[in-house]
Amino acid sequence: QVKLVESGGGLVQAGGSLTLSCAASARTFGILTLAWFRQAPGKEREFVAAANWINADTYIASSVKDRFTISRDNAKNTVELQMNSLKPEDTAVYYCGAKYSEYFPVDRNYPYWGQGTQVTVSS
Numbered sequence: 001q002v003k004l005v006e007s008g009g010g011l012v013q014a015g016g017s018l019t020l021s022c023a024a025s026a027r028t029f030g031i032l033t034l035a036w037f038r039q040a041p042g043k044e045r046e047f048v049a050a051a052n053w054i055n056a057d058t059y060i061a062s063s064v065k066d067r068f069t070i071s072r073d074n075a076k077n078t079v080e081l082q083m084n085s086l087k088p089e090d091t092a093v094y095y096c097g098a099k100y101s102e103y104f105p106v107d108r109n110y111p112y113w114g115q116g117t118q119v120t121v122s123s
Contacts, residue, residue, distance in 0.1 A: 002031060002112040004096045009117030012086055020081040020117060022096030033103045034072060034079040035059075035110065038092035038119075045095065047105035051079055059103050064090075086121045093118050 003025035012018055022034060035050035049070035050059045058070050067086070072079045079096065094117050097110030 001025075002098050004034075004098060004112060004114035006094065006096050006114040006117040009094060009119045011120045011122065014087055014121055014123050016086050016121070017082070017084045018086065018119060020083065020094055020096075020119070022079045022081075022114060024077045024079075024098065030100050031098050031112075032101055033099050033110075035097045035099075035103065035105075036070065036079075036081045036094055037097055037107050037110075038090075038094045039116075040089075040092040043092075045107045047107070048094070049081055050103040050105070052103065057103075059105070061105070083119070086119075088121045088123045091119060091121050 005023045008020040031053055033050055036048040037045045038048050039045040047061050049068055051070045051072045067084050069082045096114040098112040099110045
């Protein structure tokens, strides 16, 4: 069983920055993709970014690609989402997901999820 724990959310003013971290349990053998999704109130969960655990390839949603970056640290079993120039529309619960196969930007492809961390951007 893969356990994921997100941290780093909070309240920030528009234009500010936050770094989210997803810590994966030691039982990550075989995990290929770690990804971030977000869900705003009344909306479906949407893809934000993903990283390949083996070759470090990264994928960023077009809506955030100029502001967000994703990186992974295999030694620490963590994936971080650096969010800059935050906007009120970035307000959402951010979830970390993991899967045993290649990246795919649809949440139902990810069998493992963290509990989520709230990000609130004030205008």
